[in-house]
Amino acid sequence: EWDRWLLMGLIGTAVGMLGFLIHQIIDSLIKLKWDLVENYLQVSKRKSDGNIHMTWLCTLGFGLAMVALSSGSVLFFCPAGSPSGLPEIIGYLNGTSIQHLFNIKTFLGTFVSCMLAVASGLFCGPEGPMIHLGALLGCGLSQLQSDTLGIHLPIFTRFRNSADKRSFITAGAGAGIASVFRAPIGGLLFTLEEVSSFWDIRLAWQTFFCCLMATFTTDLLSSSLYGFVYRGHFGFFEAEKRIIFWNLLDVNVLAFVPTILLGILGGLLGALFVSLNIRINKLRMQFFNSIPKLSLRKTSKLLETVLILVSKQYGSLDYIIFTVANEGSIFLMCCIAPHLFLSVAAAALLAENGKQGITYLFKRGTHEEFGYTSLCTALAFYFILSCWTAGSAVASGLVIPLLYTGALYGRIIGLVLVSIFGVQTNEYGAWIDPGLFAAIGAASFFSGVSRLTISLTVIMVSMLS
Template identity: 35%
Template sequence: TTKGFHLKKTFGKWVICLFIGIILGCIAYIIKTTVGLLQGLKFHYTNHYISKGMQSYAFLTFLGINLLYVFLSSVMVIVAGPLSSSSGIPEVKGYLNGVKVPESLGFRSLFGKIVSLILSYSSGLFVGPEGPMIHIGSAVGAAISQFKSSTFNIYPNIFLPYRNDRDKRDFISVGAATGLSAAFGAPIGGVLFSIEEVSSFWSRQLTWRTFFCCMISTFTVNFLLQGIGSSPDIHDSGLLTFGFSRLYLYRYSELLCFCLLGVIGGLFGACFVFMNIHLNKWRKEKLKLNPFFRLGEALLVTIVTSILCYYASFIFGCRYQSNIIIEQSVCEDQTNTEMVQFFCPTGMYSELASLLFGNPDQALRRLYSRTQNMFTLPSLLVFTLFSFFLSIWSSGLWVAGGLFVPMMMVGAGFGRLFGQIVGLWFTNIDSSIYALVGSAAMMAGYCRMTICIVVIMVELTEGTQYLVPIILAVMIAKWVGDFFNESVYEHLMEQKYIPFLQTLPPHSTSNIRVTNVMSKLVSVLPEVCSVRLLLSILNSNYHHAFPVVNTGETGDSRLYRGLILRNDVLILLKNRVFYRGSGEEIYLDDNFDYEKFMQETSKKPPSLSDLNFDQFELDSFIDLRPYMNSSGITIHNTFSFVEAYKLFRTMGLRHLPVIDINNEVVGIITRKDLL
């Protein structure tokens, strides 16, 4: 039956993954179509006035609709709580590294984030949908696998086997990867994101299930987007498609240029992190959690963004459509080269409107287009600067929105610009490759991921032709960025007081022993403990776990026997698993068993203040031994700090008791002791 139970549990995990994949696919589909609808509405009305030449009406319509969207989006965040704003990646990363941010994966945040994201992404703000999708994915992963609600007091028993810390964390990590892959259409990139960025642990089974889940979600999105009846052929294209050229790739000498792009990406990235973090610090100090200030700021950014995008496009001149030379040797989707006419006469197009006035995906496709001569240098420069500074300002507003797409746009902008400048000296330079490489460099520069970004770029553009330049630029961008500061997520986590353990401890700690960092004031519980003593210990501190000790013959030893969680002790108290002590004998008083105990642990823990006991009960005893974790790792006080750190992080521990030569508990290490 043990084997049967395990098989059933494993099968259940696959089923849960299937559901996570399908649900996230549907959510991604809903977001995409709704955004398409809202954007369509906006551009329909704006273009109506543009086609009539009514310039100020057009602008007012454009601004008005944008303001409406952002207003609703920001109000949604105010209603659902600030956890539904921004990308939520720091919270997810924190959770998967063992730090719970309360409510961050709750239903309210999830719903608020979806609605706010749809509105903010439609509004023309420089925010992207990928970061929030990671948060949404984690929340769905937690919801599906746990399938309980403390609000509605529903705790179906079928999900009982998964209601433990480790399984929950696994499903959340699966959800995060799946969210990303559903947003980008990049299943492998999603898996690598989870491996590289969010998880401090790794297992083969988990990777494999994550992969399955990512594929299901990507497939679901594609399936829904294309509809069932309309076309029997599948176009499982990524979000973007990069034209495939067989005639021209790049020269060895150009590798130097790609390295330079990497340096630029690293510098821009470090600069972005610096400015964004300082802005967020200012926000935190001045705007605090005041909803009016936050709403006002969001509206202000919208007004500035709308004015800049609209009037820059307006002021900048028009170009003849015939300037665009379409190369016949390139297999490219023709829609990539369709430009926006804006106020230009027929046969001409507005360069900046093609980049700034429309949806970001289309702008990216144009920047990646293999067709040369679509943009002039000044327009690319203006676009790069606008998108860079507006991204800095938009990130951290009280609307949901991520950074991937805006950063890709910035990178593509300066990449194409750089490519066209290089092209002034050398002939036969394909600036679209530079746009691609620039995007990768910029992404690596701000978030310091590596393989994940390379794979996402490959999956987005459906080609591995430019792997070497992309890898080169990503590596250099990461190095350059790391020279100045850390990734934006790590700075944000610091700002949000989410303690995060780096892979390795600081070098300065290499000669320290654990005795120098551990908490020596550790409260221990005897194996058989009176209720009175238990209550007084629980009341005297807020520790989450207590070593259970054998008091020895003398009664004052603290020989380590196991570890018990505060919540578990509370459950035992609440269920009155008491024995009446009489001499050495203890009598069973209740038919509480281990299975019932496990069911209780998956529910909301009882509160200490709700528990009341009479004198008789206070004199009873609890035997903690059947309920304590006797397979908990302990270390000796001779341990070096570095080894303890590695053990803590690799095994994903929360508490690590320290024992001395006689197995007496002399201290305990928790996450905050390691920071």
């Protein structure tokens, strides 16, 4: 069995490297976009002709270019890569045969589409596509053959059967989720709970080893590089960059009351999200199927993603206005006082990329960082647009939008408690913190939509502690 374990390790390492590469490219593209906008603002300031709407159009233009390429790569290059690939992987592992699901074109198209979709500013994340890409690597590295490329290597031939192929695909899918969240146990439990129906204890250990290698590889490479810029810390894992809740928190039994409320709210809103998304996708299918010409149908799908991005960018217009008014500096949303700039704070929540925004919402000790108006506005906007984005013609994941949406209403509940009991600095009332309830709300909404329990708990613990 040494060769099976060797392949599991190679698949995990490859998935970890791929996860690292995707995150580095996404961070680089986001930084490039905002650097170009900031340079434009600086030039406008020197010429004394700063134009708010031109700045907004500049930001929108970068996003539109990326989302058009993202949508085009799955519509015209690899239709099997749209939208996330996770349902197709689940279907395949449970006996459904799907054409072109594991070929090289699907891999390249999903890879490109995922990076550009997340970097463009759409309400999506890389999780679903990473599961698909991990499964693709699991299939490719275990079979070592490709009809598209004409490659048939004469090694590991004993694994070229349906049962072993599915085992390696399962491990690759788990490694994909482990690489994204740096949670090897979470990746294992996710495949057990959500992905595969055929399981045994040997496959569990091998999948865990694969997830462990993926997590270690991603963490190791990320320790020294950020946006492909070498920081000189190879192999040094900085806790402050990973652990959000560093200090232990004494929790009062009273904290379970709002926690139960958040759980119920997460279930109700999760059911609403799923129901609304199903209705949107049915209408989407009816509309696009009514277009007889294939090229026109694909173009219409591409224009839909453009419309989603324009709607999102319009919501962040106030943030651009605030940026121009403050001498062209790109402000982090944590620097914006919500009691002074209500609409700007809400717009800033929409302007930030999801991963960074979640970090801000989870931050403890920021009781008055955002007001009710900004949080409620961002919640309504994010809920509707993320529901609309899910199922559109880009390779995208739902995890980041789910966590973000839950964090918004969780923080609202925390803010209600602060309004009632005030800002507590003693140990007895330290649990009354909007950042804490943002994390609980994020988990509740994610669970309400995905119906995950154990694996989600492990993933959240891995993220927060």
